[in-house]
Amino acid sequence: MNEENILEEKGDYQGSKMGMWLFLFTELLLFAGLFLLYSTFRSRYSDEFHTGAAELNMTMGTLNTVLLLTSSLTMALSINVLKKGQKKLSVLLQGLTVSLGLLFLIDKYLEWSEKIRHGIYPNSAELLQRGKGETIFYGLYYLMTGLHGLHVIAGIILISIMINMTINEKIHREKFVKLENTGLYWHLVDVVWVYLFPVFYLIS
Amino acid sequence: MNEKDQNITGYRTYFIVWICLLILTAATVAVSNLELGKHGALTSIIIASVKASLILLFFMHLKYERFLIKAMLLLTIMTIAVIVGLTFSDVWFRY
Numbered sequence: 480m481n482e483e484n485i486l487e488e489k490g491d492y493q494g495s496k497m498g499m500w501l502f503l504f505t506e507l508l509l510f511a512g513l514f515l516l517y518s519t520f521r522s523r524y525s526d527e528f529h530t531g532a533a534e535l536n537m538t539m540g541t542l543n544t545v546l547l548l549t550s551s552l553t554m555a556l557s558i559n560v561l562k563k564g565q566k567k568l569s570v571l572l573q574g575l576t577v578s579l580g581l582l583f584l585i586d587k588y589l590e591w592s593e594k595i596r597h598g599i600y601p602n603s604a605e606l607l608q609r610g611k612g613e614t615i616f617y618g619l620y621y622l623m624t625g626l627h628g629l630h631v632i633a634g635i636i637l638i639s640i641m642i643n644m645t646i647n648e649k650i651h652r653e654k655f656v657k658l659e660n661t662g663l664y665w666h667l668v669d670v671v672w673v674y675l676f677p678v679f680y681l682i683s
Numbered sequence: 684m685n686e687k688d689q690n691i692t693g694y695r696t697y698f699i700v701w702i703c704l705l706i707l708t709a710a711t712v713a714v715s716n717l718e719l720g721k722h723g724a725l726t727s728i729i730i731a732s733v734k735a736s737l738i739l740l741f742f743m744h745l746k747y748e749r750f751l752i753k754a755m756l757l758l759t760i761m762t763i764a765v766i767v768g769l770t771f772s773d774v775w776f777r778y
Contacts, residue, residue: 677727681715
């Protein structure tokens with residue numbers, strides 16, 4: 480390989496990683512805006528927010544935290560083993576990450592459907608009757624965990640594509656920046672949940 | 684540094700970080716049961732920030748990234764801090 484090629488490859492690798500980080504910063508700003516909205520309303524309706532949070536299922540929230548943290552571990556490991564050339568193990572770990580992500584979504588689905596069964600959803604009669612504070616709390620709960628859930632779905636789709644690319648040798652021990660960037664995205668989704676969890680489940 | 688000569692974080696490091704994250708999760712749940720009031724919220728945000736830092740530094744390899752990316756993250760956090768700070772300088776004195 481001549482010098483030009485090496486430079487090009489190096490620039491490509493660094494460039495795509497930096498592009499990913501830049502995208503992640505916009506994601507942070509997006510969620511930060513919502514957290515700001517949450518905290519200003521919480522300072523206005525702190526009692527109602529506490530009543531609302533007390534009704535959320537802390538066990539399911541904790542379970543989801545454990546699921547996502549573990550999926551971050553399997554994601555990080557999958558990149559590690561690929562760098563050492565263990566393709567099959569990497570595919571297995573990526574598959575495990577997807578499964579944990581799906582379990583997270585199932586947990587979330589059960590949680591939401593239980594709330595909806597009790598008549599608590601945006602604009603429901605039950606909620607409107609409880610007044611502004613709780614309406615805002617649950618509005619933010621559905622908006623923020625919903626937006627986060629969409630990110631989990633996107634992450635699952637991305638990792639599934641990566642599994643396919645790893646199997647087809649489009650990603651291998653010497654060319655793995657796509658898998659790394661997907662990993663960065665997945666970890667960021669985890670970071671957002673790390674803040675969502677105490678903010679909604681633990682303030683009661 | 685290109686794709687080939689990347690340093691590889693050991694498996695051990697990942698598992699230790701993961702265990703720390705689980706312990707911190709248990710800690711934040713335990714603290715929330717103590718009913719510390721205003722301090723409780725602060726404590727849970729601090730624990731969450733420690734968890735987020737662990738994920739960023741080790742799982743996302745920020746520890747081994749070059750200065751530019753670290754500086755960019757710092758800029759993002761500072762931007763958020765300014766926005767939050769200015770908003771609360773209004774909210775806290777309004778009611």
